[in-house]
Amino acid sequence: MPAKKNAKVPKGTRDFDPQEMAIRERAFSIVTSVFKRHGAVAIDTPVFELKDILVDQYGEDSKLIYDIADQGGEILSLRYDLTVPFARYLASHRITNMKRYHISRVYRRDQPSIERGRFREFYQCDLDIAGEYPSMVPDSEILKVLIELLQELSSVSEFHRRRLGNYVVKISNRKILDGVFKVCGVEEKDLRPISSSIDKLDKMAWEEVKKEMVDAKGLDEGVADAIGELVRKKGYPKELLAELKTNSKLVESCGTGFEEMERLFQYLESMNILESFSFDLSLARGLDYYTGVIFEAVLMSDETSVGSIAAGGRYDHLVGKFSRREVPCVGCSLGIERVLTIMREAELEMVAEKGGKIRVPEIDVYVGSPSSGERLLNERMRICSSLWEASIRCELNYSLNPKMNRQLEYVGKQQIPLLVIVGEDELEKGVVQLKDLAKKKNHEVKFEELVASIKTILEPIEA
Amino acid sequence: MPAKKNAKVPKGTRDFDPQEMAIRERAFSIVTSVFKRHGAVAIDTPVFELKDILVDQYGEDSKLIYDIADQGGEILSLRYDLTVPFARYLASHRITNMKRYHISRVYRRDQPSIERGRFREFYQCDLDIAGEYPSMVPDSEILKVLIELLQELSSVSEFHRRRLGNYVVKISNRKILDGVFKVCGVEEKDLRPISSSIDKLDKMAWEEVKKEMVDAKGLDEGVADAIGELVRKKGYPKELLAELKTNSKLVESCGTGFEEMERLFQYLESMNILESFSFDLSLARGLDYYTGVIFEAVLMSDETSVGSIAAGGRYDHLVGKFSRREVPCVGCSLGIERVLTIMREAELEMVAEKGGKIRVPEIDVYVGSPSSGERLLNERMRICSSLWEASIRCELNYSLNPKMNRQLEYVGKQQIPLLVIVGEDELEKGVVQLKDLAKKKNHEVKFEELVASIKTILEPIEA
Numbered sequence: 001m002p003a004k005k006n007a008k009v010p011k012g013t014r015d016f017d018p019q020e021m022a023i024r025e026r027a028f029s030i031v032t033s034v035f036k037r038h039g040a041v042a043i044d045t046p047v048f049e050l051k052d053i054l055v056d057q058y059g060e061d062s063k064l065i066y067d068i069a070d071q072g073g074e075i076l077s078l079r080y081d082l083t084v085p086f087a088r089y090l091a092s093h094r095i096t097n098m099k100r101y102h103i104s105r106v107y108r109r110d111q112p113s114i115e116r117g118r119f120r121e122f123y124q125c126d127l128d129i130a131g132e133y134p135s136m137v138p139d140s141e142i143l144k145v146l147i148e149l150l151q152e153l154s155s156v157s158e159f160h161r162r163r164l165g166n167y168v169v170k171i172s173n174r175k176i177l178d179g180v181f182k183v184c185g186v187e188e189k190d191l192r193p194i195s196s197s198i199d200k201l202d203k204m205a206w207e208e209v210k211k212e213m214v215d216a217k218g219l220d221e222g223v224a225d226a227i228g229e230l231v232r233k234k235g236y237p238k239e240l241l242a243e244l245k246t247n248s249k250l251v252e253s254c255g256t257g258f259e260e261m262e263r264l265f266q267y268l269e270s271m272n273i274l275e276s277f278s279f280d281l282s283l284a285r286g287l288d289y290y291t292g293v294i295f296e297a298v299l300m301s302d303e304t305s306v307g308s309i310a311a312g313g314r315y316d317h318l319v320g321k322f323s324r325r326e327v328p329c330v331g332c333s334l335g336i337e338r339v340l341t342i343m344r345e346a347e348l349e350m351v352a353e354k355g356g357k358i359r360v361p362e363i364d365v366y367v368g369s370p371s372s373g374e375r376l377l378n379e380r381m382r383i384c385s386s387l388w389e390a391s392i393r394c395e396l397n398y399s400l401n402p403k404m405n406r407q408l409e410y411v412g413k414q415q416i417p418l419l420v421i422v423g424e425d426e427l428e429k430g431v432v433q434l435k436d437l438a439k440k441k442n443h444e445v446k447f448e449e450l451v452a453s454i455k456t457i458l459e460p461i462e463a
Numbered sequence: 464m465p466a467k468k469n470a471k472v473p474k475g476t477r478d479f480d481p482q483e484m485a486i487r488e489r490a491f492s493i494v495t496s497v498f499k500r501h502g503a504v505a506i507d508t509p510v511f512e513l514k515d516i517l518v519d520q521y522g523e524d525s526k527l528i529y530d531i532a533d534q535g536g537e538i539l540s541l542r543y544d545l546t547v548p549f550a551r552y553l554a555s556h557r558i559t560n561m562k563r564y565h566i567s568r569v570y571r572r573d574q575p576s577i578e579r580g581r582f583r584e585f586y587q588c589d590l591d592i593a594g595e596y597p598s599m600v601p602d603s604e605i606l607k608v609l610i611e612l613l614q615e616l617s618s619v620s621e622f623h624r625r626r627l628g629n630y631v632v633k634i635s636n637r638k639i640l641d642g643v644f645k646v647c648g649v650e651e652k653d654l655r656p657i658s659s660s661i662d663k664l665d666k667m668a669w670e671e672v673k674k675e676m677v678d679a680k681g682l683d684e685g686v687a688d689a690i691g692e693l694v695r696k697k698g699y700p701k702e703l704l705a706e707l708k709t710n711s712k713l714v715e716s717c718g719t720g721f722e723e724m725e726r727l728f729q730y731l732e733s734m735n736i737l738e739s740f741s742f743d744l745s746l747a748r749g750l751d752y753y754t755g756v757i758f759e760a761v762l763m764s765d766e767t768s769v770g771s772i773a774a775g776g777r778y779d780h781l782v783g784k785f786s787r788r789e790v791p792c793v794g795c796s797l798g799i800e801r802v803l804t805i806m807r808e809a810e811l812e813m814v815a816e817k818g819g820k821i822r823v824p825e826i827d828v829y830v831g832s833p834s835s836g837e838r839l840l841n842e843r844m845r846i847c848s849s850l851w852e853a854s855i856r857c858e859l860n861y862s863l864n865p866k867m868n869r870q871l872e873y874v875g876k877q878q879i880p881l882l883v884i885v886g887e888d889e890l891e892k893g894v895v896q897l898k899d900l901a902k903k904k905n906h907e908v909k910f911e912e913l914v915a916s917i918k919t920i921l922e923p924i925e926a
Contacts, residue, residue, distance in 0.1 A: 005515055007554035007785035009508070010539050015552055018504035018563070025505075037851055039826040039858040041481035042488075045472070046584050047510060047568065052468055067532035068541075071572065076473050078531075089478055091470035100481070105510065109534065121509050137861045140844065148851060270841040271848040322470035363502040378733040381603065385734040388500055388611060395502040398600045 012112035012120030023344055024123075027153065027336065028103060031125045034148050035101040038141065040127055043100050045085040047107075048076040053322075057084050059288045060196055064108045078107035082126040083289070083331060084318065090130055090329075091322030097131025099138075103336075116307070117341040125149075128331030130319070136260055139293050139314060139330045140267035143169070146297060146310055146332050147273045153339055159346040159353075164299065164339065167309070170280040171237070171295045173261055174313070176244075177284060179254030184226035186219070192288060193217050198231055199284035202305070206232070234280035237265045241279060260292060289315040293330065299342075310334045364458055365394035366416045368407040370423040376402075379422050383432065383450065390451040392458075394420075411437060418454060475575035475583030486807055487586075490616065490799065491566060494588045497611050498564040501604065503590055506563050508548040510570075511539040516785075520547050522751045523659055527571045541570035545589040546752070546794060547781070553593055553792075554785030560594025562601075566799075579770070580804040591794030593782070599723055602756050602777060602793045603730035606632070609760060609773055609795050610736045616802055622809040622816075627762065627802065630772070633743040634700070634758040636724055637776070639707075640747060642717030647689035649682070655751060656680050661694055662747035665768070669695070697743035700728045704742060723755060752778040756793065762805075773797045827921055828857035829879045831870040833886040839865075842885050846895065846913065853914040855921075857883075874900060881917060 009015060016024065032042075054065055054077050061080075068076040079085050082102045090098065103125045112119055127145055129138035146169065154164035177198070178191050186194050197213045204212075206228055213219040213227075230250075233240060241261055245251055251258050261279070268274040277295075285294045292314030298305040312332030319327035367384050369376040380396040387394045397407060411419050421433040432450060434443045436457055445453045472478060479487065495505075517528055517540050524543075531539040542548050545565045553561065566588045575582055590608055592601035609632065617627035640661070641654050649657050660676045667675075669691055676682040676690075693713075696703060704724055708714055714721050724742070731737040740758075748757045755777030761768040775795030782790040830847050832839040843859040850857045860870060874882050884896040895913060897906045899920055908916045 004787070005551075005785050006513065007516075007551050008513060009555065010511055010513060010537055013509035013511075015509070015555065016507040017556070018506060021505040021507060033854075036825065037854060037856045039856065042484040043481060044479040044484065046476035046478070047570075048473055048476075048584075050469065050471060050473060053470075067534060069530035069532045071530060073572075074473055088468075088470050092472065092478065093480070107510075109536075121511075133861045134840075134863045137840070141859075144848060144851070267841065267844055270844040272845070273848075322468050324467070362499065377597075377600065378730065381730055381733040382735070385607065385736075388607070391496075391500060393500045393502065396604075398596045400597050 010120070012110070014119065014121075020344070023347060024340060026156075027340055027343055028125070030152050030156075031103065031149060031334065031336065032101070034145060034152055035125075035127050037148075038099065038127070038145055040099045040101045043086075043089060043102055044104060045079070045082075045089055045102070047105070048078050049085060049088065051075045051077040053077075053088050054080055054084060057287075057289060057318075059192065059286055061108075061286060064110050066107045066109055080108060081106050081287075082124050082333065083128070083287075083315070086126070086128055086130075086331070087315075087318040087327075087329065088322050090319050090327050094323070094325075095130070096325065096327055099127070099129045101125070101127045117338040119337060122337045125334040125336045126331055128329055130327050130329045132328060135256075136264040136267055136293070140264060140271060142312065142330050142332050143171075143264075143268060143277075143295065144271045144273060146295075146312070146334075147276055149310070149334055150297060153343070156343070157346065157350055159350045160343060163342045163346050166300045167276070167297055168300055168305075169277050169295055169297045169310075170234070170283045171264075171277050171293065172280055172283040173254075173257045173293050174285075174290050175257030175260065175292060176254045177231075177281070177294075179250060179257055180230045180281060181227060183250050183253040184230065185223040186227070190217065190219070194219065194227070195284045196286060198227070198282065199286045201231070201282045201284075202308075231281045234278055234282065237261070237268075237274060237277050237279040241265065264293060285311065285313060289318045291316045295332070307338065308335060309338050363393050363395050363414065363416050365392055365418045365420055365454060366407070366411045366414075367394060367396040367420045367422070368404075369397060369402045370404055370421055371402070376422060376424070376427070379427055383420060383422060383447075386451060387454070390455075392451065392454055418457060420450070473583070475573070477582065477584075483807070486810060487803060489619075490803055490806055491588070493615050493619075494566065494612060494797065494799065495564070497608060497615055498588075498590050500611075501562065501590070501608055503562045503564040506549075506552060506565055507567060508542070508545075508552055508565070510568070511541050512548060512551065514538045514540040516551050517543055517547060520750075520752060520781075522655065522749055524571075524749060527573050529570045529572055543571060544569050545587050545796065546591070546750075546778070549589070549591055549593075549794070550778075550781040550790075550792065551785050553782050553790050557786070557788075558593070559788065559790055562590075562592045564588070564590045580801040582800060585800045588797040588799045589794055591792055593790050593792045595791060598719075599727040599730055599756070603727060603734060605775065605793050605795050606634075606727075606731060606740075606758065607734045607736060609758075609775075609797075610739055612773070612797055613760060616806070619806070620809065620813055622813045623806060626805045626809050629763045630739070630760055631763055631768075632740050632758055632760045633697070633746045634727075634740050634756065635743055635746040636717075636720045636756050637748075637753050638720030638755060639717045639724065640694075640744070640757075642713060642720055643693045643744060644690065646713050646716040647693065648686040649690070653680065653682070657682065657690070658747045659749060661690070661745060662749045664694070664745045664747075665771075694744045697741055697745065700724070700731075700737060700740050700742040704728065727756060748774065748776060752781045754779045758795070770801065771798060772801050826856050826858050826877065826879050828855055828881045828883055828917060829860070829870070829874045829877075830857060830883045830885070831860040831867075832865045833867055833884055834865070839885060839887070839890070842890060846883060846885060846910075849914060850917070853918075855914065855917055881920060883913070 048068055065080050066078040105121055106124050107121055150167050154161045181191055181194055197209050200209055210224045213224050214221050290313040294313035296308050297310040298308050310332055314330040316328040367380045384394055384396040417438055419435040426432050430447050431444050434445045434453055511531055528543050529541040568584055569587050570584055613630050617624045644654055644657055660672050663672055673687045676687050677684050753776040757776035759771050760773040761771050773795055777793040779791040830843045847857055847859040880901055882898040889895050893910050894907050897908045897916055
């Protein structure tokens with residue numbers, strides 16, 4: 001006999017059990033309804049892409065890409081995000097404008113951390129708007145969607161609100177960040193490496209980041225200090241913008257960056273969401289492809305950030321890597337795994353405080369028998385068949401010798417509202433016993449009237 | 464400037480556009496509702512498994528498994544089906560009974576064929592019942608589900624029924640197939656290789672299959688002829704069973720095979736679905752893990768099979784490969800890609816005959832302006848925000864200089880029922896024009912009453 005195989009999932013991945021799937025289904029349905037409300041349409045792409053599509057897109061994190069083994073034929077890699085596949089999709093199908101959402105799994109060979117909800121296989125929920133539009137208009141809709149997502153996900157219950165209701169969206173602009181670097185004396189070729197270091201400011205102290213820039217990346221210490229002065233600035237969008245605008249050298253160095261932010265803040269105000277934003281010059285975002293507005297939503301506990309739950313920005317030159325035609329894009333990606341971890345905690349606390357349970361599966365009728373006999377198994381099958389055909393959710397007792405108390409136990413535990421009992425006596429008379437367990441009522445019902453009787457009882461429950 | 468990347472999808476894979484996604488969403492929702500109606504619960508597993516989990520499970524087709532490159536760490540492969548991951552799941556979580564469904568993608572390095580709907584990445588929809596139950600009871604429920612799936616998918620319209628409504632489910636039993644081989648003189652060690660050859664009978668003529676068994680697998684020609692005699696038998700379940708039972712040597716050689724089929728046919732009759740089945744001794748099924756009942760649903764055009772759309776069977780020893788505890792299972796897998804190809808054809812024909820279109824995206828309100836001015840863009844944003852917050856599906860005109868005729872064209876093309884117009888005059892008066900395009904009516908509505916007015920108009924449309 002061969003040795004048993006090790007029934008383990010790969011490192012950094014998980015199975016989803018039915019309860020987890022139910023929580024996911026609810027969260028995805030909230031997210032999808034927000035996306036659809038904005039007229040977004042769904043697409044999906046293959047789980048792997050030609051490796052060349054993914055090369056040189058993710059800066060220092062490219063080493064985390066999963067490659068498919070070379071078994072002859074094309075060289076493939078698992079997708080790392082949904083943004084590069086979207087840009088490739090636009091180019092493949094020569095699409096020049098589209099508002100699309102994409103909810104799918106992506107893959108990163110990162111160090112997994114279960115407490116932080118970081119896995120190697122995880123879902124992303126992305127909304128992106130592609131096309132030539134007036135400056136900052138699609139950007140502001142993307143940010144409105146982001147706020148709606150956070151509002152709706154935190155509105156499920158008071159337990160959800162307590163955990164998800166307190167957030168800030170940090171916002172900045174690659175043009176301003178690069179302007180800061182340039183005005184401080186960083187050379188063009190060092191912009192992205194220095195930006196990568198600044199991106200670590202939410203996890204590392206300034207001194208460490210400075211050390212990396214000076215020691216590892218050869219930046220002049222004076223330049224680093226000047227950057228430090230500026231990138232630690234953050235505050236109310238309009239106030240900080242006004243303050244920075246007094247620095248005319250900086251304004252000049254940022255191209256259209258300030259104009260864009262001014263316009264954006266005005267639009268966010270029109271949409272009544274500006275108060276959720278913090279203009280934060282330390283925001284850099286690791287990915288290479290951003291070209292304009294960048295943002296990151298962080299959950300707050302009192303005044304402290306407890307982690308990022310969504311992020312995105314504008315990337316105007318990504319589609320151009322695949323096509324002669326540039327298609328400017330802006331998008332956001334919801335870190336749904338972290339949200340789900342939090343929603344599960346909220347759900348469990350709610351169940352613990354209010355009783356009940358996260359109910360799966362949802363069956364309305366159980367068909368059993370009082371006594372033994374294989375003939376009755378056939379009857380139960382016949383009855384269930386007619387219920388299934390009438391779209392009634394039901395199960396039958398599989399046993400050749402059903403026990404009444406076991407059946408009552410089962411329907412109680414599963415919270416099944418109706419129990420149909422067919423025995424020899426009932427069979428003779430062409431009836432069944434229909435037990436309404438909530439109302440503790442018993443009806444003797446004719447076979448041919450069973451579907452109608454069940455529907456009458458279930459209707460007010462469903463409504 | 465670097466060369467453009469080739470915006471191609473990997474061989475045998477595809478992008479799904481919004482229309483395709485809408486067709487998929489409808490099909491998956493039908494399948495899911497049938498599964499849930501039977502009390503099945505959803506799970507999901509990682510897209511890859513430890514390679515060792517998949518080794519020696521798929522007979523001659525194991526060469527089609529995609530491996531992940533060795534980048535240090537575990538050796539992984541993409542899942543080939545959802546059955547082996549389910550068995551691994553049961554073992555991992557020490558589950559001994561479960562009725563679960565799983566709708567996900569699987570991966571096979573097969574020769575793709577777009578006409579036949581065969582891809583390298585494709586969805587499967589599986590339902591399996593795990594657990595110790597009386598013989599053939601879960602098996603008959605699985606077959607009932609299969610018939611319900613085919614009925615519901617073909618009931619969408621007359622166009623669907625014409626294409627999907629004519630099917631036969633071939634059914635047999637590995638115990639009987641092996642009994643046939645043994646009674647004809649095949650040795651124990653040759654059972655699976657000979658079974659693999661017989662499995663090709665739906666694509667190859669008997670003479671070719673015989674040649675493969677005799678020449679490539681060294682079977683005695685007399686034995687091959689004896690097998691040929693028996694495996695070409697097929698017909699009405701109860702009739703063929705009665706005929707075969709007169710062969711006492713065969714009955715003896717099949718163990719509990721005949722008893723199982725007799726019981727199963729009785730249950731299928733109780734569920735009123737026996738007439739959809741053909742007892743067919745040529746059915747072998749390629750996979751190594753089946754141990755009892757096996758079946759395959761084929762679509763018929765007149766009397767001819769036009770291809771398999773679902774299949775499955777009993778596998779009692781697969782979980783035991785991962786665990787000391789055996790968990791007997793039976794399941795079916797719907798070949799949803801083929802079904803989707805057919806549903807798309809039906810949908811397109813329906814649209815062509817009845818007019819209209821497959822409508823995506825679904826927006827109820829478009830917010831535009833009669834004339835230019837950025838101030839009005841801010842107004843449109845303000846209006847849309849209040850509609851989004853009231854869960855109304857709407858879009859705004861992004862343009863700085865909207866043109867009335869372009870906007871009317873757009874809402875007409877997208878079949879958007881309501882158009883809100885805000886101009887300088889309206890702004891002054893604190894109103895908007897609400898145009899009901901179906902009824903060709905125009906209402907002047909106060910800002911603060913817009914949500915209520917829209918909901919009043921939309922309600923009868925939704926209902």
